[in-house]
Amino acid sequence: MNQLNEKLWYRQPASKWEEALPIGSGMLGAMVFGGIMEERIQLNEDSIWYGGPMKRRNVDSGKRMKEIRELLFQGKLNEAERLARMTLTSAPKHFGPYQSLGDLKLFFHGVSGEAQSYRRELDLQEGIVKLKYDVSGIRFEREAFASYVDHVIVLRLNADVPGGISLSAHLGRRPFDGQISREGSDTVFMTGQCGPDGVHYCTTVKAVATGGSVFASGDFLSIEAADNVTFYVTAATTFRFKDPYEECLRRLEVATAKEYSAIRNDHVQDYRSLYGRVSLELEECERNDQNRLPSAYPADERLARLQEGYSDNGMMALFFQYGRYLLISSSRPGTLPANLQGVWNESYTPPWESDYHLNINLQMNYWPAESCNLAECHEPVFDLLDRMRENGRETAREVYGARGFVAHHATNLWADTDIVGLYMPAIIWPMGGAWMALHAWEHYRFSMNEAFLRERAYPILKEAAEFVLDILVEDKSERLVTAPSVSPENSYRLPGGQVGRLCIGPSMDSQIAYALFQASIDAISMLQIDEEFGQRLREALEKLPEPRIGKYGGLMEWAEDYEEMEPGHRHISHLFALYPGEQIAPNHNDELAHAARISLERRLAHGGGHTGWSRAWIIHFWSRLKVADMAFEHLKALLDHSVHPNLLGDHPPFQIDANFGGTSAIAEMLLQSHREEISLLPALPAVWRTGKVTGLRARGGCVVDIAWKDGKLDWAVIHASSDRECIIRHTPLNRRASGADEQNSGHKALLLRMVGGQSYRLGLADFDNDSLYE
Template sequence: MSSLHKEAELNRPVLWYEQPASRWQEALPIGNGRLGGMIFGSVAQEKIQLNEDTVWYGGPKKANNPDALNYVPEIRRLLFEGKQQEAEHLSRMALMSAPKYLHPYQPLGDLLFYFLHHDQKTAAYRRELDLETAIAGVRYELDGYEYTREYFSSAADHVMAIRLKTNKPGGLTFGVHFMRRPFDGGTKSIGTDTIMMLGECGKEGVEFRAGLRAAVRGGTVKTIGDFLSVEQADEVTLLLAANTTFRYEDPEKEVLSQLDSAAAKGYEQLRRDHIADYAEKFGRVRLELSSPSAPAASGSPTDVRLDKVQEGEDDPGLVQLYFDYGRYLLLSCSRPGSIAANLQGIWNDSYTPPWESKFTININTQMNYWPAELCNLAECHEPLFDLIDKMLPNGRVTARDVYGCGGFVAHHNTNLWGDTHVEGIPVSASIWPLGAGWLSLHLWEHYRYGLDREFLANRAYPIMKEAAQFLLEYMVEDAKGRLVTGPSISPENKFILPDGTAGNICMGPAMDMQIVHTLFTACTEAAAILNRDEDFRRELTTALERIPKPEIGKYGQVMEWLEDYEEFDPGHRHISQLFALHPGEMIHARRTPELAQAAKRTLERRLSNGGGHTGWSRAWIINFWARLGEGDTAYDHVKALLAKSTYPNLLDAHPPFQIDGNFGGAAGIAEMLLQSHGGEISLLPALPKVWPDGSIRGLRARGGLEVDLQWKQGALSQAVIRASHSGVVRVYSKQPLQVHCGGQAAASEYREGLLVWKAEAGRVYVLTPSGSKDE
């Protein structure tokens, strides 16, 4: 039995298939944060679709509407007077940017292989992606001989490496070349072993270079035309590097330098360094799920397992694999120094991708990073912070020129250059000035998990403060004396006025006010920690008293707008009014029971009207139900995410592909097992009956804590909490717990479900059910 099949038997986190990919949605993604590839695994004509994270068409745009400043007060007046159509008509002309749309993120190109004498029938074919090593592989037998391929993209050495081997002497003869149809910019030869693809992305866009170098054992390599030609080799190593003028003045020089350095190491050392760099991060968290009632499916190919789930079967092992895949994808498309993960991470095969494959910041980009802190990949969060840094100067200009305000604003989309203007034409999406407010909360979350005071002081708080300053100046008083945002929207939903008019633009939508409340509260807490800006804190505190809070409407639901309007689409994919439940904390399952019940009612109404039909929306719903403590319902949506919104390669089917569903789904699974909002840690808050036994190690909790959990027969058997900082720890559990440290009982108090003790930095605490002898 081959080593590949032995690995499957050990139930390692491996995606595997018994046939090549016939379409992009079956290909396997690899990436180092910056350089990505989709592996098809075809036998006679292999294809690797390539991406580099800075290959964006066009350049930055100075697109703020110069007339906006003069018309914002008039738009507000029309909205307050109920003149909906007039307000939207004027907004379309006065607020929208010119040009209307940001330019797209584009493919680097394709790497195409043509193998001689490979058109015969193969046997024992297997294509796989090992999530523990981040190495893709292909194995097949042809004419009685074995052929293997390995592919990985190394963050350690900035190259993609491909090794092809056979035990047939001289059995590898093939040509390989770059293709970028219909935008081929040409390829040149450099020596006898290297080809270089040239290209650019429009008049104001980046220029790029991609280089491919071959080294052979037992054969020859040379260039013919724009091909690398390999003849009668036993083993071939291909190294690929790519760069653009976004990072380097001379990207070709950098490509050659990276190829030289990687070639000097050799394939085996590159492989070892790649695994060492990746595996340490991936291995921080490990989930084990078991279910006696579920079939043992781990010996089946991944697509077959997915088909069975789509037919109604439970497969905890596939859920486990999906969770691991989410962490793998984040590590593969967002690393320190890379660009933030866009709508497709880094994997995009279209020159005109849906929604330009931008950063959509009315939820999708934020959802990409929901697993980062909780799932112990905090460094993967850094590219998002870099993107916010790029947006900051642009956002100051937009705040000033469009709204006449100080501080920092962004709308629902941004790009490689951090543009912040009102982008697009639909009033249902574009006029939403809360992008900066929501994004800045990610900096606060990074602090809350790690408690890095220097990060808070020097990076997080200054940005949070500028986002809050804009909102303080932007909000106006309504007829009831409340401070409200506007013009704005509840992304991307419509309401119906009493006279039957459908509207988008409004004053003070619920999501806006919840983000404002969360940001202002975070800023006051951060300023107090840093002991600065006392006057600003008072200003925020005063404003908080006048901001509308979540309200319950006539259907028992959380209201989406200031007025209890009917919804134009009751099953709308955005459930923006529940920001207060997740990722916000204003709605709490135990502390605000009436609002929690209203949140349930909101979800039930959305779902009964067809909601959750898209991948990311379904993923958000998983997180909502987890926060509500409804484990079985949360699991139903995990299963629905797999059954209805997942391609054979386990990428999210929005449709089309958007990666946020993968990341939101992975975060939701973690939220079912551990939560740490509202000043307490909740252990197994939404454990479904279908996972009676299991364990997870390495999750992070707010407050500088790392948590391992074990459970049996649906109840916690042990928790281990490692403290990196000293402080009071509050743990909520449905069963009485006791805490030990170093084998000794720790001074603690357990009352009404809360276990409280003073933790010391560097100590490990073991929690067990009261009366248990197991520590």
């Protein structure tokens, strides 16, 4: 691969946070600005949340649920919503936010003038931010990375002139500075608390220099005339450690006992063990002006040129790998999951509290975890689910009178499961836990690890399914539906003009329930347990509303064919059954697939896709429909309109799900694996005429490599981890633009019987025969 397509580089320092470059170890994060006379390293630690755990449940919540349901069935929407707002919502109404840890600032002395030959880059192959420039006749170089191995952020500064580095370093958290103290002559630390009952934290900075001197002066560290200096930064809180200060000192002692080269090598080796599993090469269709490849330009200029209409396949490959880098850097075993901003947040009052939104956003963060070969990065989600189950059992019992566990539209550091907020189109939605439970099922489907299914996934699925079973009620058509609920975050209008948010049986709820019940039934069959519970699920499954087609020819968003208030709404919840669900798929139920397409086109015709994460979801829909040209058009639109100069996603403002959703969408364009089939190049756009991808994962425990030339499959290798048979499909080039039914375009499928541990190489000719390939 062109290595320049695995680097984000720039000709100037970052002038604002959205231009800085991220590093992270999952638990620790930082944004590196690359300043000349003054450097800012904005710091994060994943458990720095304001406030502590609290009992916020409304004392009246369990008493009025039946009355609210009755009002909804009577069509008295305003009365139902008024009562629900007063009796179901928590007190207090909102979470405390995820916050910045603070800033490390470096003030350089003894140099002046304009910097020459400036280059700032993030090397995705090493997970290191690098900086080079000349000033005052000295060549300066810096490296910054966050080590998961040693739990430290490392900043290394070099000069090519002995004694060329003089600076002072300061640690602060304006306007919430903690107590700043010194530990010896080379270390400063800051301690404090994140609000009443919140976590106590400590962050420490230690400087180690070659040549010159290091000493503490006031609350600064001063480095004078050093040849090089290495800063070690770490942080801890009482969320994990009884004494964060002692933990920080322990980490610094371990890290500084190693040579810098050893810490760097350990970091690169650990990081590459994840990042190096997948490669993507997309050949450029053409060179740009002056016969230069697009990768010859810095990332911000490449973005601008893409927006001007230049082609840049390499930028899309870069964006794909950048998403994988961000997931590795913000979600590792033992850390908290990536929140709305991953682990990177400069604010003390961030948008939406930078929490965990469960009505699409946290789920989208982890869509690339399995398909893009980062399964370990998924583990923090299961840890959070385990804590949510504890709280969610109490919420289910006290609010709904139900068994199992529930979570609503958002949660936080403390795995809160109550109905938080006042935004009625979003908050009274009881399916957050059910959707999240499906992530445990997906982790099993990709790995086929029966121990994980038995010990972790199935208990989560069962409790989520128990709750949904208990809250389902019969509607006037004797279908089992949820009530009260919402179609996240949309509103509808009744024929008489009354506007509602609370509703009975939104389509997304029925589709999630379908996926949850089916997954639980499949797990019961595989594990040979709980057959009586499985029978209850099968009976309920038969009574769930099926996806229905409405008056505009698209799928209905609610159980009734209401008029929606915002036809171009950013949420497209009623297409859950298309993605990430599998209930609707071309070749299996084409009428519903066509209706899903009409729904999608209607959303877009009315301005849909205006947020980064929504655009990423749209790419998935077009990919599942196998309409390659539209998938590509919206991928380009994502890069044109919904990323910042540092390629971080833009809601607006910054929200990281566009990055993770975009990465997953590109994988979905190249490989799909659902309904017991593997589809090669299902939505390959014409402009990606030649390329190769290696290391993508498919459900059923397979790793898949694919190469193509001139828009045609060249070869594919499927590495099997278990014995199984599977239908392998390939979408011909002339069918990708329209999404037409493959079954009407000639036989392009084969049945592959695989043995675990074996690899199978397929070529285009294999799909021209009625094949049973063994």
